[in-house]
Amino acid sequence: AAEPWPENAALYQQLKEEQILLSDNASSLAVQAFLQMCNLPVRVVCRANAEYMSPSGKVPFIHVGNQVVSELGPIVQFVKAKGHSLSDGLDEVQKAEMKAYMELVNNMLLTAELYLQWCDDVTVEEITHPRYGSPYPWPLNRILSYQKQWEIRRKMKAIGWAGKSLEQVLEDVDQCCQALSQRLGTQPYFFNKHPTELDALVFGHLFTILTTQLTSDELCEKVKNYSNLIAFCRCIEQQYFEGHDKDSSSSATSRAAKRSLLR
Amino acid sequence: SATFQAYAKFTGAPLTVNAINKSWKAPKGEVPVLISEDAVISQPAKILNFLRKQKYNADYELSAKQGADTLAYIALLEEKLLPALLHTFWVEAENYCSVTKPWFASRIPFPLSLYLPGRMSREALNRILLTRGGPPLYSLTEVEAQIYRDAKECLNLLSKRLGTSQFFFGNTPSTLDAFVFGFLAPLYKVCFPRVQLQEHLKQLPNLCRFCDDILSFYFRLGVSGHSPAGQDSVDANLQKLTQLVNKESNLIEKMDDNLRKSPQHPPRKLTTLKLAAGGEESNLPSRLSP
Numbered sequence: 199a200a201e202p203w204p205e206n207a208a209l210y211q212q213l214k215e216e217q218i219l220l221s222d223n224a225s226s227l228a229v230q231a232f233l234q235m236c237n238l239p240v241r242v243v244c245r246a247n248a249e250y251m252s253p254s255g256k257v258p259f260i261h262v263g264n265q266v267v268s269e270l271g272p273i274v275q276f277v278k279a280k281g282h283s284l285s286d287g288l289d290e291v292q293k294a295e296m297k298a299y300m301e302l303v304n305n306m307l308l309t310a311e312l313y314l315q316w317c318d319d320v321t322v323e324e325i326t327h328p329r330y331g332s333p334y335p336w337p338l339n340r341i342l343s344y345q346k347q348w349e350i351r352r353k354m355k356a357i358g359w360a361g362k363s364l365e366q367v368l369e370d371v372d373q374c375c376q377a378l379s380q381r382l383g384t385q386p387y388f389f390n391k392h393p394t395e396l397d398a399l400v401f402g403h404l405f406t407i408l409t410t411q412l413t414s415d416e417l418c419e420k421v422k423n424y425s426n427l428i429a430f431c432r433c434i435e436q437q438y439f440e441g442h443d444k445d446s447s448s449s450a451t452s453r454a455a456k457r458s459l460l461r
Numbered sequence: 462s463a464t465f466q467a468y469a470k471f472t473g474a475p476l477t478v479n480a481i482n483k484s485w486k487a488p489k490g491e492v493p494v495l496i497s498e499d500a501v502i503s504q505p506a507k508i509l510n511f512l513r514k515q516k517y518n519a520d521y522e523l524s525a526k527q528g529a530d531t532l533a534y535i536a537l538l539e540e541k542l543l544p545a546l547l548h549t550f551w552v553e554a555e556n557y558c559s560v561t562k563p564w565f566a567s568r569i570p571f572p573l574s575l576y577l578p579g580r581m582s583r584e585a586l587n588r589i590l591l592t593r594g595g596p597p598l599y600s601l602t603e604v605e606a607q608i609y610r611d612a613k614e615c616l617n618l619l620s621k622r623l624g625t626s627q628f629f630f631g632n633t634p635s636t637l638d639a640f641v642f643g644f645l646a647p648l649y650k651v652c653f654p655r656v657q658l659q660e661h662l663k664q665l666p667n668l669c670r671f672c673d674d675i676l677s678f679y680f681r682l683g684v685s686g687h688s689p690a691g692q693d694s695v696d697a698n699l700q701k702l703t704q705l706v707n708k709e710s711n712l713i714e715k716m717d718d719n720l721r722k723s724p725q726h727p728p729r730k731l732t733t734l735k736l737a738a739g740g741e742e743s744n745l746p747s748r749l750s751p
Contacts, residue, residue: 294618298533305536356584356591377529 201280204263207240209233210248211258216332217246219325220410221311226258228270228402233260234438235393236282246333274395284394292389296396299381299388303396306374307403309359310367310417316350318364320413364416372420375404379424386433393434400427401434527630531637534622534629537615538644544589545612545658546648548605551585555654613661620665627674634675642675650676 211226212218218226226242233240240260245251252259252268259268260276267276277283285293315326330346331339354360359367378400387393388400407421408431421427550561557578565581566574589608590601598604619641628634629641648659649672662668 290621291624294622295530295533297618298530298537301540302533302536305540353591356588373532377532380525380529381533383526 203238203280203282205239207238207260207262208243209240209258209260210243210245210251212248213244213246213333217329218244219329220315220406220412221308222249222257223410224308224311224403224406225256225270226402227406228399229258229260229273231401231434231438232270232274232284232395232398233277235284235398236277238277238282270395270399284392284398285389287392288389288394296389296394299378299396300399302374302377303399303403306370307407309354309357310371310374311403311407312350313354313359313362313367314364314412314417316347317354317360322347324413368416368420371417372423375421375424375427378404379427382426382430384426386430397430397434401431405431405435527635530630531635534619534637535640537618538640541611541615542644544593544608546644547585548589548608549648549653549655549658551582552589553653553655557582559654560651609658612658616658616662616665616668620668623667623671625667628671638671638675642672646672646676 209226209229212222214223230240230242248257248259249255253266254268254272256269259266260273262276265276267273274283285296288296314321316322326347327340327343331341331343333339334342351360362370382388387397389396404421404427407417408428410418412418549556551557562578562582565578569577589604593608594601594604598607623629626632629637645662645668649662649669651659653659
């Protein structure tokens with residue numbers, strides 16, 4: 199039996215216009231898409247210290263009743279415990295496949311986004327540093343920014359991405375998109391008729407990449423090579439996001455504006 | 462590196478295994494390293510790409526979707542299974558001290574044997590903590606518990622995906638099979654004191670059968686072939702090479718016997734004789750007669 203979903207469920211992320219970065223935006227959008235697909239309403243609340251409020255240090259996190267859960271994986275499980283699930287209709291092999299593809303997105307797309315925004319010097323200087331610490335006064339903004347950069351670079355080094363060049367990272371993104379495109383084929387969703395958390399995750403990342411302006415268009419171009427992925431993003435946006443949240447309406451139009459720029 | 466050897470076996474690529482016993486000699490300090498003509502390639506994905514470009518492609522028969530699935534499952538292995546494997550081999554104190562370190566140290570020369578295993582152990586722990594540690598997991602035991610949970614789930618998923626087929630995509634092995642084998646074989650075969658993941662694996666009969674099949678078809682190692690160290694397939698290959706060399710040396714010895722009467726033929730010439738074994742034998746009697 200499904201437990202009632204409280205009306206005041208909230209999703210916390212950083213400030214949308216000034217602060218949030220590519221990777222966090224993608225993760226947040228993925229969770230929003232997932233909750234929309236489950237028909238669970240949630241308010242998006244923007245706070246400058248969202249990252250520090252989160253139990254795992256990562257955004258987004260949701261506050262439902264008196265529980266706080268962060269990141270897509272745990273949120274999916276939490277929602278399932280409440281009686282809602284998108285992947286119940288899948289058989290065991292399909293579930294294995296879904297999990298594998300979700301890891302692929304995390305492994306390649308998310309890591310590439312993190313690389314781009316923290317290890318590519320141009321992007322770091324022009325976009326990341328100004329945005330990341332923007333709600334805070336100098337010198338705190340710089341300190342926080344450098345601290346985070348150091349942390350991310352350590353992680354990149356541990357997994358072997360520190361030695362990669364930007365071209366190689368973009369190659370990986372291309373490979374990942376190619377795999378997603380091949381898997382999606384001509385279907386509306388990855389598992390044919392109904393969306394699953396995989397669709398939410400892919401949408402979150404691809405849509406953010408397509409609609410965020412960076413120092414160069416290279417990342418965006420990689421995704422645009424695959425028309426079925428673009429169609430997939432448009433379809434999900436139309437079905438789940440248009441006319442839903444009032445507080446995201448301004449960003450929806452700014453997104454639409456960006457998209458028309460890219461057309 | 463069991464992955465590449467398996468891949469090479471599947472595709473018939475002529476791959477000579479040089480047990481690199483000096484990791485720092487490997488061009489960029491990373492193993493495994495593929496050295497072909499003048500190209501030196503060190504990262505796993507690049508090595509596979511190189512083999513593919515040389516037309517040793519195990520994925521020829523796969524459809525586009527299966528190719529995509531391969532990438533996805535490899536990502537799953539790296540995210541969910543690798544941390545636990547690293548932990549089992551390099552971080553778990555009993556395993557490391559009684560199995561991994563002695564074996565590794567025996568293969569590399571002193572004084573590197575003092576330093577290198579320790580470094581690899583530290584790097585493994587570092588990688589685990591950086592990628593999987595962090596809130597809300599605050600202690601190493603919590604991280605360990607989580608990574609083993611993930612690894613067991615990953616093994617279960619692999620088992621479900623494999624089902625009753627012989628390989629992951631039908632009846633011929635592919636890159637994914639090489640990767641899975643590369644990850645599972647050491648776990649399956651090495652005798653560790655602390656074996657929770659190994660025991661979990663043994664409860665999944667289709668995965669065990671998968672490893673045994675590949676080992677027996679492609680590496681000619683009997684199912685009961687336990688070796689007290691990891692990298693069984695390296696040993697197996699070395700054994701094979703040794704056998705081949707032995708066979709050839711037997712042949713040489715035979716010819717040697719024939720030539721013993723004329724000591725002015727230095728052993729070096731035997732190699733040319735060996736290469737053109739058929740044609741030259743008829744010349745032997747003429748050379749023998751002084």
